[in-house]
Amino acid sequence: MNRFLSTLSLFCFFTGIAFSQNSFPQGLFRNPLQIPIVLAGSFAECRPNHFHTGIDLKTNNKENLTVLAAADGYISRISISHSGYGNCLYLTHPNGYTTVYGHLNDFVPELMAYVKKQQYAQKKWAVNLTLPADTFTFKQGQQIAFSGNTGGSTAPHLHFEIRDSKTQQVFNPLLFGFDVKDNIAPKAKQIAYYNADAFYRDKPVFVNLPAMSQNKYQPKLSKVPFPHVFAGVDVLDFVNGSTNWLGVKSIKLFVDQQLQAEVSLVGLFFDQNRAINAYADFRTYKTRNIWFQGLYRLKNNPLDIYRNMQNRGLIDLSDGQVHQMRIEMQDAFNNVSTIYHSLQYENNKKGNEACKGLWIAGRQNDYVHFTNQLFVQIPPECLYDDVCVNIKAKLNPKGLSAIFDILSEQIPSHDYFKLGIKLHTKIPEHLADKLVFIHKIPNAQLPGSNSQNAQPAKLEGDYATASVRSFGQYFVGIDTVAPVLKRVTGNNIKKVQVMATDQLTQVKTFNGYINGSWACFSRVGNQFYYTLSDADPKGTLQFEIIASDDNNNESKLKFSVKH
Numbered sequence: 001m002n003r004f005l006s007t008l009s010l011f012c013f014f015t016g017i018a019f020s021q022n023s024f025p026q027g028l029f030r031n032p033l034q035i036p037i038v039l040a041g042s043f044a045e046c047r048p049n050h051f052h053t054g055i056d057l058k059t060n061n062k063e064n065l066t067v068l069a070a071a072d073g074y075i076s077r078i079s080i081s082h083s084g085y086g087n088c089l090y091l092t093h094p095n096g097y098t099t100v101y102g103h104l105n106d107f108v109p110e111l112m113a114y115v116k117k118q119q120y121a122q123k124k125w126a127v128n129l130t131l132p133a134d135t136f137t138f139k140q141g142q143q144i145a146f147s148g149n150t151g152g153s154t155a156p157h158l159h160f161e162i163r164d165s166k167t168q169q170v171f172n173p174l175l176f177g178f179d180v181k182d183n184i185a186p187k188a189k190q191i192a193y194y195n196a197d198a199f200y201r202d203k204p205v206f207v208n209l210p211a212m213s214q215n216k217y218q219p220k221l222s223k224v225p226f227p228h229v230f231a232g233v234d235v236l237d238f239v240n241g242s243t244n245w246l247g248v249k250s251i252k253l254f255v256d257q258q259l260q261a262e263v264s265l266v267g268l269f270f271d272q273n274r275a276i277n278a279y280a281d282f283r284t285y286k287t288r289n290i291w292f293q294g295l296y297r298l299k300n301n302p303l304d305i306y307r308n309m310q311n312r313g314l315i316d317l318s319d320g321q322v323h324q325m326r327i328e329m330q331d332a333f334n335n336v337s338t339i340y341h342s343l344q345y346e347n348n349k350k351g352n353e354a355c356k357g358l359w360i361a362g363r364q365n366d367y368v369h370f371t372n373q374l375f376v377q378i379p380p381e382c383l384y385d386d387v388c389v390n391i392k393a394k395l396n397p398k399g400l401s402a403i404f405d406i407l408s409e410q411i412p413s414h415d416y417f418k419l420g421i422k423l424h425t426k427i428p429e430h431l432a433d434k435l436v437f438i439h440k441i442p443n444a445q446l447p448g449s450n451s452q453n454a455q456p457a458k459l460e461g462d463y464a465t466a467s468v469r470s471f472g473q474y475f476v477g478i479d480t481v482a483p484v485l486k487r488v489t490g491n492n493i494k495k496v497q498v499m500a501t502d503q504l505t506q507v508k509t510f511n512g513y514i515n516g517s518w519a520c521f522s523r524v525g526n527q528f529y530y531t532l533s534d535a536d537p538k539g540t541l542q543f544e545i546i547a548s549d550d551n552n553n554e555s556k557l558k559f560s561v562k563h
Contacts, residue, residue, distance in 0.1 A: 026177030028095055029070040030140055032160055033057055033147070037180050039239055040157050042246035042332070043172035044265035046280045046291035048442070050273045051265075052247065053170045054100065054161035059147045063105055063156045067145040069138040070099045070160075078107070078115055078129045082523040085159060086151020089144055092133070092165050102159030105148025111136060119520045123511070126523070150524070164267075171267045172249065174332035182239040185215040185337040186248050186329040189234045192281060192292045193343070196228040196314045199298060199385045200411055204232070204284065207341070215337040223346040227318035230296035231261075232281050233339070237331045246331070253295040253313065254326040261295040261313035263305055275303045277412035278384040286410045295327070298384040300361035302414075317345035357389035369393065374404050375463070377418040387411055400424060401464070401476035409472035420463040421476050431478055432459045434551050436504055437466055438477045450526060454479060454504035456550040479504045482555035483547045494532040496561055498545050501526050505550035513544045532563050539563065 031037055041056030059065045069091055076098065077090035085102030089111070092098045106112060114136070118129055138144055149156045163170045174180060188209055195202040205224045209217045231253055236245040253261040263279075278301035281292040296313035297306050317323060327339040359365040361383040367376045369391060376391075387407060394403040401421045419437070427435075436454035454477060457466040464476045481503045488497040498521070500507045510528055512521040514536065521528040528545075545557040 024171065024175045024177075025095070028093075028097070029099065029162065029173075029176055029178070030068065031178065032068050032070045032099070032101060033059065033158060034066055034068065035060065037178055039180065039242050039246060040155075040244050041159075042237070043174065044249075044268065045245075045247040046276060046285075046293065048285075049277065051268055051276050053268055053270070053273070054102070054159050055173050057158040057160055058242075059156050059158060061156055063146070063148050065147040065158075066143050067101055067104065067147050067158060069140055069142050069144050071095065071097075071140045073099070073138060074133045075111065075131050075136040075138070075144075076133070077131065078111065078127070080115065080119075080125065080127050081151055082126065082525060084151050086153060087145075087148065088151070091138065091144065096165055098163045098165045098168075100159070100161035100163065101145060102161075103148055103150050103153040103157060104145045105150060107145045108143055111144070116520065120518070123518050125520050167269075169267050169269055172265070172332055175249075175266065180239060180333075181241065182331065182333040183335060184238045184240060184331075185212075185335040186235050186237040186331050187212065188217060188327075188329060188337065188339060189236075190290075190292070191219075191327070191339065191341065192232040192234070192284065193222070193224050193226070194230040194232065194281075194296070195226040196230045196296070196312075197226070198388075199230070200283070200387050202226070204281070204292075209339065212337060215335075217337070217339040217341075219339075219341055221322065221342040221344060223344050224317065225346065225348055227316070227345050227347075229315045229317060229343075230294065230313055231315060231325065231327070232292035232294045232296070233327055233329070234290055234292050235329050237335075239333075248293075248329050249332045250330045251293060251295060252328040252330075253315075254328070255315055256324050257326075258310075259308050260310050260315065261297075262307040262309070263293070263295060264307050265305060269304065272302050272304065274414055275301055275384070277414070279303055279305065282412040283410040298361070299386070300381070300384050300414075302381070315343070317343060320345055355388035359383060359387050359389055361385050361387075367391075369404075371402070373402050373422040375418075375420045376406065378413075379415060379417060381415045382413045382417050384412065384414060396475060399475055400427070400478065403473060403475040405473050407471040409470065411471050413469055413471060416467040416469050418465060419468045419474065420460065420465040421474060422463050423459075423476060426462075427459075427478070431480070434478050434480050434553075435459060435464045436477045436479045436551065437464065437468065437474045438504075439468070439470075439472060439474045441470070450506060452505055456505060477504070479549070479551045480553060482553035483507050483549050485545055485547055485555050485557040487557065487559055488527065492531075494563075495529055496532065496543065497527060497529040498557065499527050500545075500547045502549045507547055508550050510545070510547045513546075514541050516542075516544075519543075532561070536563055 038058040040058045045052040071093045073091040073093035076092040079088045087104040088102045162173045191207045192204040194204045251263045322344045325341040365378040392405040435457040441452040457464040483502045486499045512519045548554040
């Protein structure tokens, strides 16, 4: 094992050099499945609030296929969750990389026994375990798990990643020489042009692309009402043998034959992943469900994916002349398609009303509404670009507070900001810890999480306050309703199932007990289940379920089961 760790350190040093050159070793990893690779998803696809950070391998629409170690290594981490990657293994290798296997149903028995022991020790089903290097080691091709459909998965498949073990930067696995056939160039549908001087103020201009001919698109001349523009493109990739759309590896923008901007989607850092909302056009995704990938860099965009950026990708059309655009889109197998487009500024646009106030990206922005009924404290990292302050108040006489529309849900926030809304009247002391902000929160952090209609707030003086992460409509409410618990009966008499749902926030804690002893219930969405085995006592078992929500409203359910 010492030799193993020494080799690991040595390879970390050398592969760090390779990473910086975007030159990836070929043949280090094998297919983690026993069937040919067919892709259901690829690296750097645009998804709600995150890039996809691996490849999704189809499992013939089946579960419980054998999952193999892609190379020699040791299990460094095990995570169990009802969202995200579900049941997931992290295998660290002596070549400086870590491979990740997500949405698994089960692990091999020795790993399952280890996890179960830790779950009972912590009295938690959802665990995130870090393991010493000598705990479990596997050879390349040895079985480590069974494929599944857990966590945020919507169909059976295996999520597979390759990361730098030291930095945790994640790379496109298709660049490591896996046997995937692809001679299909990326396909684009539209170009979008944005006002680079006021990105969030004006609607973009969309240009439909004609049919591709010999991997080329040549739309007619377009005239835009902005003297300075950014460009984005709606582009998808495909591989032979799969109808699923995939992400591209790189996009380049040339203006009058000069390279103006380049996006390189070879590696990503998880702490920057939410900044997909700066890379892609968040507003158009919210309104049209289309991802336009940007060939520009908003002023407070933290992503490390840009190369050869000239003036943040800004295209200067102010001279009124016709300028020639060329956009090259390349996939992981170096198939290229190209858009040729002539663009011209035409000033036929009425002037916009001046901003009544401006929040500056990259700075602290503190705001108090003129009614003194709302305050907002926005840290420097929240906004990707400057926005006009637009906050509307609505009377709400029967409610606890006024209703506020803060900017728009079509403007993204990269991080949390503090929001305070003043209460109309004082509330009883016992309700002070039951405050919520009524605000729709979609289930888009990662698939598998449930949407919410509110989030908890606390009382500070006369204000309800909370750290929030999205703009839109907010007002203050009270949450005294505990989660609803309901036993679900199915055909499997050994599977004890309970549905737990909450009206406003989320089910934060769920604990099950059998004859007074804690029992490890697994979770899928809002359904919790326990499978009886020979290890459980025979006879009539007394079950007790205790669940609580974000505001610590608690409910209990008792029932008996014959075993």
